[in-house]
Amino acid sequence: MKDHRVLSGMRPTGQLHLGHYHGVLKNWARLQNEYDSYYFVADWHAFTTHYSDRIDLEKNVSDMVVDWLATGLNPNTATLFVQSKVPEHAELHLLLSMTTPLSWLERVPSFKDQQEKLKSKDLSTYGFLGYPLLQSADILIYKAGLVPVGEDQVAHVEFTREVARRFNYIYGRESDxxxxxxxxxxxxxxxxxxxxxxxxxxxxxxxxxxxxxxxxxxxxxxxxxxxxxxxxxxxxxxGLGKIILTEPEALLTKASKMPGLDGQKMSKSYNNTISLREKPEIVKQKVNKMPTDPARIKLTDAGDPNKCPVWQMHQIYSPDETLGWVKEGCTKAKIGCIECKKPIVDSINSELDPIQQEMTKYEANPNLIQEIIFEGSERARIVAKTSMEEVRDAMGITY
Structure with a gap:
């Protein structure tokens, strides 16, 4: 399947957490062995909602790439790069903006959704309105056939297909x-x-x-x-003209089952995460503070695992034998909540230990990280330049 190209990106918001690992990175590591994979740090996208924040992008980008490498992404197998190091993304975004109707951008589901969620920020900017089109340029410039997304992102891929179809219709009509x-x-x-x-x-x-x-x-x-x-x-x-931009397909990925410390989806905005860099004692503190079934006030009170966020964690980390022990211990008041949480603490720390050992190796060699970013971005730029030559040729701006 290496003749099929996969592309995905992630904003550099700082250190990654278990939600990123279970929801995205494990899937990327698997896909890199099956497809021609391109994974990028979407640093320009960080400005669409956080343009006025004082973000240490250099550190965030470096930390993110280290996290990617430590969790199994291989720069010799996948192309790992930084969006801003490939300026052709911006050129394609500009040219696509000439043909993309304003109404298409206004109806993207996340447009109103994000405005509602981020009321404290002034998002009445062109950058915010146009970020789905920049996202489309990110995909189309590599002629990616597949884009791994969750169900909530399928609309963005469909929008990209419409953008490509319209561009091809307008500019793919060669006279001969x-x-x-x-x-x-x-x-x-x-x-x-x-x-x-x-x-x-x-x-x-x-x-x-x-x-x-x-x-x-x-x-x-x-x-x-x-x-x-x-x-x-x-x-x-x-029955069309020449296909200049390839319409991508959504490669649906299973929704991450990783709950946060409060039972909601693990997310920095909910302040309920466990970082991939978390020390064992901090993992223990965080898990031990997790809320449990409110009916279990005393040790002798029976509980219901289905009402407990810790049970959701057990379903990810614990074998059947432990699940049975938890269910019986909770419903029959045989074990306390701290005792119930101990296998989770041990499992998370066991999962993070080899990842953190890899992080230590990479952090000891910052020049290697810079080389990986530079080489990956150069590889990506070769592909992007070829695509832009075809786009310019189709639009008649090769003079």
Whole structure:
């Protein structure tokens, strides 16, 4: 699947926590072995909501990359980079803003949602309104076919598909498009060219989606045609012009089950997190302060695990044997809440110990972190530059 490209990013908000690890990083580490993966620090995005805050971006970026590496991301397998080190993102964002209707941005679900959640901030800025389009540019510039997201982010991927479709419709209409498409078909060889024509006819005459899937796979296998020819022939099948920007698909990831210390989703905004850098004694203090079933006032009071945030933690960290012990001990008042919390403390500390050992290695070599960021950003920029050459060419600004 390495011919499929995955792209995802994360804002540099500081040290990461267990919610990031279970909800995102473990998934990224798995995907890097299956796909051509690009993961970036979205430092420009930090300004869309926190433009007036005094953020130590340099430290936040460095800490985040260290956390990524310590949890299993491999710079030799995945391309790890920083958004602002690839200025082509900003250029594509600008050019896409010329064709994107204002109403599309205003209807993005997170626009009103974030304004409601962040009432204390002045978000009446173009940067905030336009951040979904910058997000689209982040994806489209790498022609990423897949974007790993939770269900709450699917709307952003669909918005990106609409942006790409509109751009392709406006700028993919080459005057000699059909002539170039026919020349490209000729490069495929007689047998493959006939198969392509048959599949194109089947799709255009009957709307047979399977024919479209087969034709895309056929084009993906071709060695005799250029990337531009491949995109041209994709557009030729679908009755469009040349496909300049690839429409991405959402790669749905399971929602993170990691609860915070209060039972809500683990989030810095709720102040309920356990950092990946937390010391063992702090983990113990935090877990021991977690609220439990309010019905258990005294040790002799029976409790209900389903009303206890600690039970949610047990479901992530504890084996069946421990779960049975907790359930019986709680419902029959055989164990106290501190006793119940001890396996959680031990499991979290066991999980964090190897991660923190890796962090120590990387933090002892800050030059290595800089090299990884520089090399990853340079690799990303090569791809981004190629995409921008095609975009400029399509828009007629190559003079």
């Amino acid at each position: 498009f059909e002539e170039k498409a026919e020349l490209a078909i000729g490069k495929m060889g007689k047998k493959q060219a006939k198969l392509y024509r048959d599949l194109r006819k089947a799709y255009q005459e009957t709307g047979d989606d399977e024919s479209l899937v087969k034709a895309k796979a056929l084009l993906g296998e071709q060695q005799n045609i250029t990337l531009g020819d491949r995109e041209r022939l994709l557009g030729f099948i679908e």
